[in-house]
Amino acid sequence: MTQAPAKPMTATERAVAAWLDEIGVEYVVKPKLAVIVGGRRRRLSPDFVVPDERLVIEANGCFVHGCPECYGDRGLVHNRGRDDVRLAAFERAGYEVEVVWEHEVSGLTSAAARGRALSHASPARPRLLRRRRSQCAV
Numbered sequence: 001m002t003q004a005p006a007k008p009m010t011a012t013e014r015a016v017a018a019w020l021d022e023i024g025v026e027y028v029v030k031p032k033l034a035v036i037v038g039g040r041r042r043r044l045s046p047d048f049v050v051p052d053e054r055l056v057i058e059a060n061g062c063f064v065h066g067c068p069e070c071y072g073d074r075g076l077v078h079n080r081g082r083d084d085v086r087l088a089a090f091e092r093a094g095y096e097v098e099v100v101w102e103h104e105v106s107g108l109t110s111a112a113a114r115g116r117a118l119s120h121a122s123p124a125r126p127r128l129l130r131r132r133r134s135q136c137a138v
């Protein structure tokens with residue numbers, strides 16, 4: 001059910017896609033989700049949606065999205081506000097939101113190494129891995 005993205009994936013997006021493929025979770029790339037922003041209906045496209053988990057995954061480049069860990073108050077920090085609006089809109093639409101930062105996966109050359117890096121931290125990731133294990137047990 002993976003759709004072809006309109007633009008080529010970024011390295012961070014490719015890393016997330018490789019990880020989701022590796023753990024066998026079905027996902028959709030940049031679907032248009034109907035959300036409400038500022039009282040208006042809009043369609044926003046998160047980087048990935050895992051429909052079975054109602055999970056949105058955003059794969060963020062550290063400079064472009066003003067990663068606080070890598071750039072502090074430098075980088076394109078003005079994008080943080082826009083990102084916050086997006087993430088809040090996805091949550092209001094009933095999705096859990098997971099952000100994967102470029103620095104979590106950059107420099108890791110194999111899919112396996114990226115998978116190990118991504119499977120730690122943050123609540124949704126262990127849940128995805130548990131889901132895979134339960135599927136394997138069937």
Ligand SMILES: [Zn+2]
Pocket residue numbers: 062067068069070071101102103104
């Ligand atoms: Zn970063």
